[in-house]
Amino acid sequence: MTGKDPRAIIRMQDVTKFFGSFQALKGITTTINEGEFFSLLGPSGCGKTTLLRMIAGFDEPTDGAIYIGDEPMAGIPANQRPTNMVFQSYAIFPHLNVADNVGYGLKRKRMSRAEIAAEVEKSLAMVDLAGYGKRAAHELSGGQRQRVALARALVMRPKVVLLDEPLSALDKKLREQMQVELRQLQQSIGITFILVTHDQEEALIMSDRIAVMFEGQIEQVATPEQLYRHPVSRRVASFIGVMTLLDARATAQPGNTVRVDIPALGTVDLPAARVPEGIDLAKVEKIGVHPEMLTILQDEHETAERVVEAEVASRSYYGDMTYYSVLLPGANAPATISMRNTFGRSVIDPGAKVKVGWGQDSIILFK
Amino acid sequence: MRLSREGRQGLTLISPTLAYALVMLAAPLTMVVTFSFWTQNYLDLDTTLTLDNYREAWGTPIYQVLLLRSLKISLIVTFVTVLLAFPVAYFLSFKVKRRKALWLFLITIPFWTSYLLRVFLWKVILGYNGVLNSALMGMGFIDEPMTFLLYNLNAVVLTLAHAWAPFAILPIFVALEKIDRSLLEAAEDLGDGKIRQFFRVTLPLAMPGVVASTLIVLIPTIGDFITPKLVGGTDGLMIANMIQIQFGKANNAPLGAALAITSMLVVASISVVIFLAGKKFGGKVE
Numbered sequence: 097m098t099g100k101d102p103r104a105i106i107r108m109q110d111v112t113k114f115f116g117s118f119q120a121l122k123g124i125t126t127t128i129n130e131g132e133f134f135s136l137l138g139p140s141g142c143g144k145t146t147l148l149r150m151i152a153g154f155d156e157p158t159d160g161a162i163y164i165g166d167e168p169m170a171g172i173p174a175n176q177r178p179t180n181m182v183f184q185s186y187a188i189f190p191h192l193n194v195a196d197n198v199g200y201g202l203k204r205k206r207m208s209r210a211e212i213a214a215e216v217e218k219s220l221a222m223v224d225l226a227g228y229g230k231r232a233a234h235e236l237s238g239g240q241r242q243r244v245a246l247a248r249a250l251v252m253r254p255k256v257v258l259l260d261e262p263l264s265a266l267d268k269k270l271r272e273q274m275q276v277e278l279r280q281l282q283q284s285i286g287i288t289f290i291l292v293t294h295d296q297e298e299a300l301i302m303s304d305r306i307a308v309m310f311e312g313q314i315e316q317v318a319t320p321e322q323l324y325r326h327p328v329s330r331r332v333a334s335f336i337g338v339m340t341l342l343d344a345r346a347t348a349q350p351g352n353t354v355r356v357d358i359p360a361l362g363t364v365d366l367p368a369a370r371v372p373e374g375i376d377l378a379k380v381e382k383i384g385v386h387p388e389m390l391t392i393l394q395d396e397h398e399t400a401e402r403v404v405e406a407e408v409a410s411r412s413y414y415g416d417m418t419y420y421s422v423l424l425p426g427a428n429a430p431a432t433i434s435m436r437n438t439f440g441r442s443v444i445d446p447g448a449k450v451k452v453g454w455g456q457d458s459i460i461l462f463k
Numbered sequence: 464m465r466l467s468r469e470g471r472q473g474l475t476l477i478s479p480t481l482a483y484a485l486v487m488l489a490a491p492l493t494m495v496v497t498f499s500f501w502t503q504n505y506l507d508l509d510t511t512l513t514l515d516n517y518r519e520a521w522g523t524p525i526y527q528v529l530l531l532r533s534l535k536i537s538l539i540v541t542f543v544t545v546l547l548a549f550p551v552a553y554f555l556s557f558k559v560k561r562r563k564a565l566w567l568f569l570i571t572i573p574f575w576t577s578y579l580l581r582v583f584l585w586k587v588i589l590g591y592n593g594v595l596n597s598a599l600m601g602m603g604f605i606d607e608p609m610t611f612l613l614y615n616l617n618a619v620v621l622t623l624a625h626a627w628a629p630f631a632i633l634p635i636f637v638a639l640e641k642i643d644r645s646l647l648e649a650a651e652d653l654g655d656g657k658i659r660q661f662f663r664v665t666l667p668l669a670m671p672g673v674v675a676s677t678l679i680v681l682i683p684t685i686g687d688f689i690t691p692k693l694v695g696g697t698d699g700l701m702i703a704n705m706i707q708i709q710f711g712k713a714n715n716a717p718l719g720a721a722l723a724i725t726s727m728l729v730v731a732s733i734s735v736v737i738f739l740a741g742k743k744f745g746g747k748v749e
């Protein structure tokens with residue numbers, strides 16, 4: 097969704113927050129573009145909600161500045177900001193029906209009843225709840241409450257919609273469905289969404305860009321693919337998906353390449369593009385490998401860039417996939433390998449000796 | 464009638480209470496209702512059914528005056544009490560962050576003394592030679608004791624409002640505590656300032672508590688006869704005093720019963736009106 101010339105809609109400059117002597121945010125500086133689906137991802141307590149609430153205006157930064165569309169937000173209360181929030185608990189007014197909930201914010205604007213009703217209906221249709229206006233709040237299912245909360249925010253035509261873990265209260269199936277729907281809706285209306293989540297899969301599925309936070313700081317801002325393929329640190333990597341860590345040594349080579357020596361796999365030369373900027377090669381002790389970046393070769397004809405001998409220690413069968421724990425020679429802990437159970441492939445029993453294929457692309461170097 | 468297992472269990476659980484309620488509430492009530500259709504002939508009762516008592520109760524000016532005055536007093540008391548209780552409950556629920564239990568405890572302290580004692584205390588405060596008059600005279604604000612303090616309607620209102628305040632605070636406090644604070648943030652997010660948030664979210668959601676408080680204060684105050692007797696003087700007397708007189712000195716229990724039933728019906732219908740009004744204003748809350 098980011099156009100050729102992405103225009104910043106939100107800018108944060110050294111945003112810091114203290115709760116008493118506890119520092120919840122330690123200098124957040126980042127930019128969110130217009131029309132972007134931006135996620136704040138991080139473990140519990142890292143300050144995601146705190147940051148979102150300061151964008152919404154429920155809290156003021158201790159230090160630093162937040163700009164929305166070039167306007168500094170300091171001192172502007174939540175009810176005067178061009179943002180609307182979808183609360184984690186949805187905060188549906190229990191004493192109002194669906195239409196009155198959605199139209200709540202419009203009553204303040206100079207609009208006739210008929211205009212409000214039309215806007216409400218349009219907004220309900222957008223979230224697939226056309227005709228639900230007369231329903232009482234307590235007659236809604238979890239998914240419907242979530243949609244009402246979204247319609248109530250969208251009807252205000254905000255510059256930015258803020259969502260604090262909006263799907264965490266839904267069951268798995270509904271959550272997956274809503275992830276896709278929410279993403280499609282955001283793309284069709286083109287409003288900037290900022291999503292707070294601690295679910296890495298959700299962030300990967302929905303976002304244009306993701307900011308990964310730890311302990312009040314942003315560690316990496318990247319597209320889902322960049323983030324998954326090139327996490328800058330072990331912390332980020334361990335938070336995004338499953339990853340095996342293997343002992344390694346790295347040394348600079350002439351021609352800007354880096355030689356990585358991994359006892360469990362072998363030695364490989366990585367081109368400059370695969371090496372994170374500002375890395376201190378002397379400090380590299382581990383490299384990371386995603387489960388799908390190793391493969392178990394099953395017959396003679398299958399080949400790979402590089403091959404090592406290994407032994408299957410255990411397996412977890414998921415139907416479409418099997419996750420193997422494999423003992424690589426010289427490694428002190430098993431590596432995880434995921435295999436699709438596609439045609440021509442059988443599930444391998446623990447104890448079997450196998451050939452494991454890997455390549456230069458399998459290796460992830462961290463800062 | 465066949466009951467489910469759960470139904471039977473439930474019935475077993477409440478049956479002692481139910482039996483007690485039946486004996487202590489339904490039995491006397493039936494008696495009073497029956498009485499109200501009988502006639503007192505000096506020492507014995509004429510048990511032929513008649514509506515004469517009701518005719519007298521509803522037709523005689525003195526009873527009408529007393530009933531209307533009782534209504535007026537209890538409505539004023541209720542209004543004043545709930546109006547004063549709301550800010551206290553609001554403060555407790557929204558502004559007190561720590562030690563809420565301690566504050567609630569402090570509110571109940573007046574209840575450690577008996578109701579009668581508290582009424583007497585007001586007598587001591589408001590009396591001709593009372594604390595208030597003495598203090599004001601001592602400080603030179605007034606030359607002679609004020610007489611309008613005690614033995615009138617105001618004194619009854621003041622005493623009753625004080626006596627019932629904690630009962631009014633607690634239901635409102637509970638209703639306010641139950642309000643999800645994110646609802647107020649949602650209202651703010653959608654453009655409302657503090658005052659609008661209060662009238663569009665807080666108050667409607669506190670309505671069940673306000674209605675409960677109103678009924679809790681209104682219903683017993685109409686029937687109160689101790690306070691008016693002790694601090695009300697002659698123009699502070701209420702219908703309950705008259706009922707007491709009919710059952711006692713006047714020895715006309717059937718008329719007393721008819722008066723009691725009448726005031727009960729009036730209270731009941733007012734309660735229903737208040738309940739419905741509260742429901743309408745508060746909207747449909749789960």
Ligand SMILES: Nc1ncnc2c1ncn2[C@@H]1O[C@H](COP(=O)(O)OP(=O)(O)OP(=O)(O)O)[C@@H](O)[C@H]1O
Pocket residue numbers: 115118120138139140141142143144145146147294
């Ligand atoms: N009002 C507050 N007073 C004191 N500390 C607070 C307050 N709000 C948040 N904190 C602290 O700030 C830190 C960040 O909290 P925040 O709610 O932003 O976390 P989060 O990233 O949203 O976590 P979660 O995923 O669990 O929601 C936490 O350690 C929390 O205890």
Ligand SMILES: [Mg+2]
Pocket residue numbers: 144145146
């Ligand atoms: Mg949070």
